[in-house]
Amino acid sequence: MDKQFYNQEEGLSRSEIEALQLERLHSTVEHCMGSAFYRKRFADSNVSVSDFKTLDDLRKIPFTTKQDLRDTYPFGMASVPLDRCVRLHSSSGTTGNPTVILHTARDLDQWANAVARCLWMVGCRPEDVFQNTSGYGMFTGGLGFQYGAERLGMLTVPAAAGNTLRQLKFFTDFGTTVVHAIPSYAARIFEVMQEKGIDPRRDTSLRTLVIGAEPHSEDTRRRIEDMLGVKAYNSFGMSEMCGPGVAFECKEQNGLHIWEDYYIVEIIDPDTLEPVPDGQVGELVLTTINREAMPLLRYRTRDLTRILPGKCPCGREHLRLDRMKGRSDDMIILKGVNIFPIQIETILMQFEELASDYLIILETLEDNDYMTVKVEIKDIPVDDYAKLKALEKEITRQLKDEILITPRVRLVPKDSLPKSEGKAVRVKDLRKQY
Numbered sequence: 344m345d346k347q348f349y350n351q352e353e354g355l356s357r358s359e360i361e362a363l364q365l366e367r368l369h370s371t372v373e374h375c376m377g378s379a380f381y382r383k384r385f386a387d388s389n390v391s392v393s394d395f396k397t398l399d400d401l402r403k404i405p406f407t408t409k410q411d412l413r414d415t416y417p418f419g420m421a422s423v424p425l426d427r428c429v430r431l432h433s434s435s436g437t438t439g440n441p442t443v444i445l446h447t448a449r450d451l452d453q454w455a456n457a458v459a460r461c462l463w464m465v466g467c468r469p470e471d472v473f474q475n476t477s478g479y480g481m482f483t484g485g486l487g488f489q490y491g492a493e494r495l496g497m498l499t500v501p502a503a504a505g506n507t508l509r510q511l512k513f514f515t516d517f518g519t520t521v522v523h524a525i526p527s528y529a530a531r532i533f534e535v536m537q538e539k540g541i542d543p544r545r546d547t548s549l550r551t552l553v554i555g556a557e558p559h560s561e562d563t564r565r566r567i568e569d570m571l572g573v574k575a576y577n578s579f580g581m582s583e584m585c586g587p588g589v590a591f592e593c594k595e596q597n598g599l600h601i602w603e604d605y606y607i608v609e610i611i612d613p614d615t616l617e618p619v620p621d622g623q624v625g626e627l628v629l630t631t632i633n634r635e636a637m638p639l640l641r642y643r644t645r646d647l648t649r650i651l652p653g654k655c656p657c658g659r660e661h662l663r664l665d666r667m668k669g670r671s672d673d674m675i676i677l678k679g680v681n682i683f684p685i686q687i688e689t690i691l692m693q694f695e696e697l698a699s700d701y702l703i704i705l706e707t708l709e710d711n712d713y714m715t716v717k718v719e720i721k722d723i724p725v726d727d728y729a730k731l732k733a734l735e736k737e738i739t740r741q742l743k744d745e746i747l748i749t750p751r752v753r754l755v756p757k758d759s760l761p762k763s764e765g766k767a768v769r770v771k772d773l774r775k776q777y
């Protein structure tokens with residue numbers, strides 16, 4: 344019979360997880376003394392390696408931030424000599440110095456295991472054909488999934504990003520059963536299938552979709568599942584924690600198991616920096632405890648989520664994170680109200696008439712700030728003016744109930760909004776800066 348868990352650590356009980364975490368925290372803290380950055384951090388905050396007796400002692404360590412990664416660019420945070428590293432991934436650096444994450448051969452090996460574990464959990468097996476539509480190169484969704492899928496033993500198709508017609512040809516020619524795609528691209532794939540008269544249920548063997556890298560709502564997932572006739576699982580990761588393979592939904596599709604043999608999880612209030620009570624939303628803070636080249640202690644991810652209470656029926660005891668609400672820096676502040684794009688998406692995707700693409704535009708008119716939500720419609724004839732107006736009105740009403748501000752809703756024809764190759768751009772802020 345098929346094994347239930349990909350490896351032994353996946354099936355650990357809570358007490359076993361915590362014992363392993365404490366052991367790995369000790370060795371990680373010791374190992375971090377190889378890093379000039381952490382030596383100084385520890386000295387500055389009067390913490391020493393011998394202070395770590397329980398997992399709670401983690402809180403003695405100051406947070407590590409993205410700014411720290413930028414300040415130590417490129418290699419200042421490494422805990423091992425550079426000649427032991429075999430790869431680096433670097434972020435684009437559009438908003439400041441880029442950041443670098445270094446990996447030893449062991450790090451890459453452990454990363455591949457984590458991704459393989461995630462894929463195994465949702466039913467992928469060596470007989471599957473896995474097609475990856477991520478960009479390769481520095482974007483970790485490319486190589487991260489590649490090595491994980493190979494580790495599991497699937498036939499992998501490194502199709503990379505874009506060229507949807509070629510992706511469709513690969514689906515049919517190679518018998519692809521599993522696809523990794525960002526949610527906005529999954530919707531695009533379906534549109535092109537429709538244009539070409541391809542029925543995913545009849546003409547392909549697609550069964551499983553792995554969607555991640557950007558926030559998306561439950562309704563978006565259901566839509567993708569209905570369109571493509573697949574099960575779609577939420578995959579969460581970030582370059583600073585290697586990439587994909589950090590947290591992943593199991594078949595229950597109710598929360599993402601975060602692999603606690605790799606990470607210690609904290610959820611904090613981003614303002615007070617204190618832990619939030621169990622089950623409340625806050626900023627996810629992660630400590631890597633299974634990394635050699637560049638461990639990060641108490642890294643502030645800026646992602647907002649909460650820990651789901653209770654045990655998962657699947658039997659795994661690794662904590663479950665709720666679907667990400669967004670990043671603290673994605674939050675829109677309009678007329679003093681805090682709004683997350685995902686709140687808007689959640690409302691929009693409940694309207695059958697709407698397609699998947701939308702754009703939130705913030706602008707200043709006569710010294711007042713406004714929000715316009717442009718959203719593509721599916722099938723209503725664009726010339727049925729009364730129907731369009733009634734729909735716009737209903738969407739506006741529901742959005743106002745959710746975000747407490749009245750946006751201007753504009754229904755636009757399908758394919759009229761700009762498409763991006765990578766992660767979808769959902770917000771355009773054209774407001775006057777005072």
Ligand code: ADP
Binds near residue numbers: 583644646
């Ligand atoms: P960048 O930092 O350039 O966006 P990354 O690939 O490292 O590149 O992106 C990681 C970020 O992407 C996460 O911190 C999170 O904000 C977002 N992200 C990744 N996976 C998900 C997911 N499943 N749901 C929501 N957001 C996600």
Ligand code: ZN
Binds near residue numbers: 593595655656658659
């Ligand atoms: Zn589960």
